[in-house]
Amino acid sequence: MLNRPKQAFIVPIKPREQFRLDLVPMINIVFLLLIFFMLTSSAFKQSEKVDLPEVESSELKTEKNITLLITSQRQVEYEGESISLDALLPVLQGELHDREKKIVEIQADKAVEFKLFGDVIDVAKQAGAVDFILATDAMQSE
Template sequence: MLKELLRSSEDEKVDINLSPMIDCVFILLIFFILTTVFLQETGIEVDRPEASGSVPLEQDSILIGISSDERIFHGGREVSLSAVRPLVHRAMAAKRATVIIQADKNIGLDLFAKVYGEAKTAGAEVYFSTDHVENYQ
């Protein structure tokens, strides 16, 4: 009789309930999705000029970067000057956003003016990004 009881307990399969672990994984996934900040970067490091006053950056903005070697970037990719207007126009069709130009302080005014003009022609409000410096007087 004892032999039969021991044999029957060995034949039983043990199942591990994975439902609580899956619930925990989904809760963590939702937590990380909700706490992640989705910011659009230009993809290049720009040495911006200094300014005494500034306006905070908007979340829904189109960022265009101009590097010190006078190359234009959007979303980490290099784009040509002729591609700025269609790029801004496409982005403006999806959502009403402003354009922020992050230009290196060592570039010529000519390229900045051309990029500014292309974005303005596409119908966007255009701003440029600077480093904020407190006014010590």
């Protein structure tokens, strides 16, 4: 046997990359959350306790609107009865006198001339109405 020098096959070993957890972004998020909760909690603190008064009745008083109906036959109706514009003024004055919200709702047929509609609004303004509601139907898409 021949004495040959043994040659070793040398494989270069690459240095292993170390796993590095970067904590800076996580710390930033924690601080941002901390600041957020500190600010929102201070906004919801009550400064003092308040002793609220008690009431006997908790019912809400709601007023129905005064509703006028103008038909396609040029008739003005109030509470289901036909009424002339001259007779409408004192009726509306009496109804609007004690109301907090002076609102008149007008339900007019689409075939009614605007002049009659305007006359009804004028009478209601003379009676003391401040706001008006014009009742309409929603458009139906086809």
